[in-house]
Amino acid sequence: MDDLLAPVQDLLEGQIDFHGQRITVRLSTALLIIFSAIGFVVGYIQQDIHLTLWITLAGTLVTALAVVPPWPVYNSHPEKWFTQGTGKTNIAGIVVDGIKVK
Amino acid sequence: MHSAVNRAQSVFSFFTTVAFVLAGLTSLTVLLYPAHDVTSSVQLKNVQVLKGRPMYYSTKKEDYAQIKFDLDADLTPLFNWNTKQLFVYVIASYSSASPKDRETVPYTESIIWDTIIPAPESAYSLTALREQYWPAKSTKRSTTKKSNTKKPKKADEPGVLRLRNQRAKYQITDITGKMAERENVTLTVGWNVQPWVGALWWSPGTGAVPHTAGGAGRSEAFDFPALKGSTKAATGGSQKA
Numbered sequence: 001m002d003d004l005l006a007p008v009q010d011l012l013e014g015q016i017d018f019h020g021q022r023i024t025v026r027l028s029t030a031l032l033i034i035f036s037a038i039g040f041v042v043g044y045i046q047q048d049i050h051l052t053l054w055i056t057l058a059g060t061l062v063t064a065l066a067v068v069p070p071w072p073v074y075n076s077h078p079e080k081w082f083t084q085g086t087g088k089t090n091i092a093g094i095v096v097d098g099i100k101v102k
Numbered sequence: 103m104h105s106a107v108n109r110a111q112s113v114f115s116f117f118t119t120v121a122f123v124l125a126g127l128t129s130l131t132v133l134l135y136p137a138h139d140v141t142s143s144v145q146l147k148n149v150q151v152l153k154g155r156p157m158y159y160s161t162k163k164e165d166y167a168q169i170k171f172d173l174d175a176d177l178t179p180l181f182n183w184n185t186k187q188l189f190v191y192v193i194a195s196y197s198s199a200s201p202k203d204r205e206t207v208p209y210t211e212s213i214i215w216d217t218i219i220p221a222p223e224s225a226y227s228l229t230a231l232r233e234q235y236w237p238a239k240s241t242k243r244s245t246t247k248k249s250n251t252k253k254p255k256k257a258d259e260p261g262v263l264r265l266r267n268q269r270a271k272y273q274i275t276d277i278t279g280k281m282a283e284r285e286n287v288t289l290t291v292g293w294n295v296q297p298w299v300g301a302l303w304w305s306p307g308t309g310a311v312p313h314t315a316g317g318a319g320r321s322e323a324f325d326f327p328a329l330k331g332s333t334k335a336a337t338g339g340s341q342k343a
Contacts, residue, residue: 014106021103028113036120040127047183049128049298050226056124060117068109 020074028067035059128184129300135182140316142175142291144192146324147267151282153329154273165281166273167326169194169214171289173268173319177261180295180314181221188261189294191216196287196326198276214270214289219260282329289321 016024036056043052103109148170153163171192180188192215199207223230275281295303295314304310305318 012106014109015104024103024109025112028109029116032113032116032120036124040124043128043183044131048224048226049183050224050228052124052128054226056121060113063117064110064113067113068106070106 014068014070016070016074017077017079019077020070024067024074028063031063031066032060035062125299129297132182132184132297132300132303135179136315137179138315139179140175140177140314141319142173142177142263142317143319144174144289144291144321145172146289146321147171149324149326151326151329152273156275162279164275164279165329166275167194167281168273169270169289170267171215171265171270171321173215173263173265173291175261175263175291175319177219177263177293177316179261179316180293181261184297184300185221186296186298187221188219189216189296190219190263191292192270193290193292194274194287195290196284198278198284210276212272212274212276214272214274215268216271217263222260281326284326286323287326288323291319293318 036059039052039055039059042055043049103112146169150168151165152168154166155161155163173192175190177188177190191213193211194214195209195211197204197207198210290307292305292308293314294305297303301312304313306313306316307318307320
């Protein structure tokens, strides 16, 4: 059962790497501000507040589409975890509170 | 931002912040349209005081003042991009206090007539867009009608009122039940600008904040006639009974 559910869970969670997370934070902030600024200016020039509303809402939708799904770009810098058993703790040694642990 | 739900939440969260700031800025832009060019004037045409009952079953009889007036107003400067509609009204105000209290007791104010002037329908409003892209099945002619509702020209902008011998919507009385021979009554034009976002704007002279610029018309003082009598106010000027 786990074998079946794991891919589904991955898809729903849509995890991205650290580099991707930094991009999405900046991208979502920038896109939302830019779209609302465009909406404000266009609405003011055209003297129609409905334009501001629609442009801002459309911008939010675009931002959500750009940021929410785990696009491959956001997973292009995977973290290089040590694989199990490759760590040479005997040589390097791990020191916790001054005491060498295995 | 590690998971999809988390990203959706943060996008929506920041969207609410952006929308709030946008609404604040929009409501502040109204300050750029102080509407100094608003003009309005109201003149009394005729006033009658009649006896009547507040409702059918009531045994109490009260005086009711029925007023007719002329109104000229150009309220077009009050319509800007953030105006949803305009509430325009005419107030009759008089002092209901005894002469010695007249300085301290505020005047009685009653709305005798009002109207709502909606802003011109935007080509991008929800109903207009729905009409354009998802028209109802039977309204085939809506496509042809759509083409000429583009940009409203100056001519058909709302806000110009010209009323002649307009009968008041509301007959007025007050708590004393006596309206006949009241003195120093004036009619005043007032308005509320209802915006899409932001504060409700009042007309100048009401003392309310915030209020727009412009001229709120006020008639000359007149007196209510004796009961059941009718007085012609040829020039709307003050008359002594």
